[in-house]
Amino acid sequence: MFPYLGIKSPQRKELTKSFIAENGLPSKVELEKVVKGLWDLPEREFHYIAIDLVGKWAKKLEEKDLELLEYMIVNKSWWDTVDTTAKYVGVFFKKHPELTKPTTLRWITSDNMWLQRMAIIFQLAYKKDTDVDLLFEYVLRKADSEEFFIQKAIGWALRQYAKIDAAEVKRFVEVTDLKPLSRREALKHFK
Secondary structure (H helix, E strand, C coil): CCCCCCCCHHHHHHHHHHHHHHHCCCCHHHHHHHHHHHHHCCCHHHHHHHHHHHHHHHHHCCHHHHHHHHHHHHCCCCHHHHHHHHHHHHHHHHHCHHHHHHHHHHHHCCCCHHHHHHHHHCCCCCHHHCCHHHHHHHHHHHCCCCCHHHHHHHHHHHHHHHCCCHHHHHHHHHHCCCCHHHHHHHCCCCC
16 A cells, blocks of 8 residues: 555664764754655655654654644554554543533544544543543444444454543443454354
């Protein structure tokens, strides 16, 4: 689907680390330009480097940087970049909680499958801080989706939250009409 240079992840990370050590991290002011420049390149490794750079600035992202995160979600989209970006989207919303509901509601109701997926998975690392009502609301909104990547996202998000409250996830799955794939993924670790 995307061309690759053939650089394995550990080697790419080492090259990026060496480059930053020699040249410094792009400044916050330069971040958007650098990320979009990397994103414009065809090979996938450049997109991964862009995500890594955003990760270096994740805790200092400002409200205006939401636009950049959305750009990364909807351009040259595939599960690999969207799922990796989800970690930093989660960090962003922890820093800007007032933007969480309006933004993710816009995403889950959009026609863009990758924005929908992000609305479902951005809380994966939240653990006990997961807004379970929001998670369940978004799962219900997309429970009938025929899209593979949405069904997998639903199962993944529920399975992740089950590590915090297994009984609540099991109850939710029992009373919710989920697609078989979502149900299987959600209950994967239940005996």
